[in-house]
Amino acid sequence: KSLDRIDKVEENIKAFITITREDAFKKASEVDAKIKAGEAISPLTGIPMALKDNMCTDGIRTTCASKMLHNFVPPFSATVYEKLNKENAILLGKLNMDEFAMGSTTENSAFFSTKNPWDLSCVPGGSSGGSAAAVAADEAFFSLGSDTGGSIRQPASFCGVVGLKPTYGAVSRYGVVAFASSLDQVGTFTKDVTDSALVMNAISGYDKKDSTSANIEYPDYTSFLQNDVKGMKIGIPKEYYGEGIAPEIEANIKEAIKKLEELGAIVEECSLPHTEYALPTYHIIAPAECSSNMARFDGVRYGLRVEADNLVDMFCETRKEGLCDEVKRRIMLGTYALSAGSYDAYYLKALKVRALIKQDFDKAFEKYDCLLTPTTPNVSFKLGSNMDALSLYKLDVCTMPINLAGVPALSIPFGLANNRPVGLQLIGQAFGEGKLLQVAYTLE
Numbered sequence: 291k292s293l294d295r296i297d298k299v300e301e302n303i304k305a306f307i308t309i310t311r312e313d314a315f316k317k318a319s320e321v322d323a324k325i326k327a328g329e330a331i332s333p334l335t336g337i338p339m340a341l342k343d344n345m346c347t348d349g350i351r352t353t354c355a356s357k358m359l360h361n362f363v364p365p366f367s368a369t370v371y372e373k374l375n376k377e378n379a380i381l382l383g384k385l386n387m388d389e390f391a392m393g394s395t396t397e398n399s400a401f402f403s404t405k406n407p408w409d410l411s412c413v414p415g416g417s418s419g420g421s422a423a424a425v426a427a428d429e430a431f432f433s434l435g436s437d438t439g440g441s442i443r444q445p446a447s448f449c450g451v452v453g454l455k456p457t458y459g460a461v462s463r464y465g466v467v468a469f470a471s472s473l474d475q476v477g478t479f480t481k482d483v484t485d486s487a488l489v490m491n492a493i494s495g496y497d498k499k500d501s502t503s504a505n506i507e508y509p510d511y512t513s514f515l516q517n518d519v520k521g522m523k524i525g526i527p528k529e530y531y532g533e534g535i536a537p538e539i540e541a542n543i544k545e546a547i548k549k550l551e552e553l554g555a556i557v558e559e560c561s562l563p564h565t566e567y568a569l570p571t572y573h574i575i576a577p578a579e580c581s582s583n584m585a586r587f588d589g590v591r592y593g594l595r596v597e598a599d600n601l602v603d604m605f606c607e608t609r610k611e612g613l614c615d616e617v618k619r620r621i622m623l624g625t626y627a628l629s630a631g632s633y634d635a636y637y638l639k640a641l642k643v644r645a646l647i648k649q650d651f652d653k654a655f656e657k658y659d660c661l662l663t664p665t666t667p668n669v670s671f672k673l674g675s676n677m678d679a680l681s682l683y684k685l686d687v688c689t690m691p692i693n694l695a696g697v698p699a700l701s702i703p704f705g706l707a708n709n710r711p712v713g714l715q716l717i718g719q720a721f722g723e724g725k726l727l728q729v730a731y732t733l734e
């Protein structure tokens with residue numbers, strides 16, 4: 291049925307880079323046989339799903355939407371894919387994204403742009419735009435994406451689906467092509483909060499192959515699906531409202547606040563004073579880590595190689611040809627921030643400010659169960675708007691502080707503005723995904 295749906299709408303949506311039709315049928319008949327044999331089945335058994343194309347899938351092309359990896363077929367799988375395979379979910383294919391997850395509209399894909407299913411002339415958001423669009427257009431029941439500064443929550447909000455960025459360390463990054471390793475996190479796109487809990491149950495947990503994976507007890511996330519927020523304390527960080535946020539988005543959020551109060555939650559204004567420094571801090575740390583991670587794409591090991599007379603020219607020509615302007619910009623900025631003359635002034639300073647941003651959240655969570663903000667300052671906009679880099683970076687104001695702090699956050703659709711979906715962001719304490727799901731479930 292999902293493949294039929296893909297046949298019907300994919301031509302317009304363009305969410306998939308690769309469709310694994312035959313593998314999906316093969317897996318489906320295997321799963322069928324298992325069910326008939328009476329083997330234990332899980333809630334994800336037989337459920338059609340798709341993965342962002344930066345997650346390695348053994349034997350299936352994994353491109354990161356880049357010319358650099360256009361022909362790369364990994365010989366191993368990301369832990370998240372292995373886990374979903376074990377749960378008998380069925381992979382339909384690999385989803386479009388901004389090249390190497392750098393961008394906010396999926397227009398940085400080297401192959402094609404994905405369309406927003408709500409309005410085909412609009413962007414689906416990014417960088418996990420394919421993951422959001424595939425779920426919004428009913429092509430897959432759920433999908434996975436990665437979020438370094440908002441790349442799950444922002445496209446979820448633009449496409450009117452639920453997007454969860456878990457706590458740093460709660461989901462393995464093994465086999466996920468790194469952008470900025472201290473910020474990257476894998477998470478879920480689903481139609482509703484219940485599905486988000488079910489998929490989290492499948493993908494979270496300790497993985498010895500990821501050195502930053504947290505070795506703790508993980509809860510059954512479905513146990514938090516209760517319609518109850520009575521007595522919960524919800525903070526409204528004032529820095530996330532006002533200037534730069536579209537008034538119609540604020541109006542929707544006010545509705546949500548009213549609803550929570552009616553249900554017995556205590557909602558109060560609070561402050562995260564270092565918020566204004568999050569954007570510049572992110573744009574030092576993310577490019578710095580990116581410049582180091584991207585060094586491996588040199589024409590020797592994987593993917594594209596442009597032949598040249600000598601090794602250095604081969605490196606240069608391969609990277610010139612294989613990477614898009616945005617990726618090159620990040621590599622240059624990051625290399626600069628890490629160079630001997632500017633390391634202390636930029637990179638080290640950014641790490642210190644990052645600690646202050648994290649402290650803001652620690653302090654807030656001494657008092658509040660969760661925080662509520664808009665996911666994005668505005669709703670989706672037209673494809674081909676050609677915004678300059680800085681204006682695009684500013685779209686992440688509400689999402690990137692959360693990655694710097696490493697805490698979990700979830701975007702749920704909450705009404706429309708100008709006929710396009712509005713996302714509401716709930717932010718929680720580290721490993722407090724359960725509470726976020728509970729509040730989101732109540733608002734649904």
Ligand code: GLN
Nearest residue numbers: 391393437438439440441
């Ligand atoms: N839009 C942000 C960026 O371009 C975030 C990307 C992401 O989360 N992968 O860096």
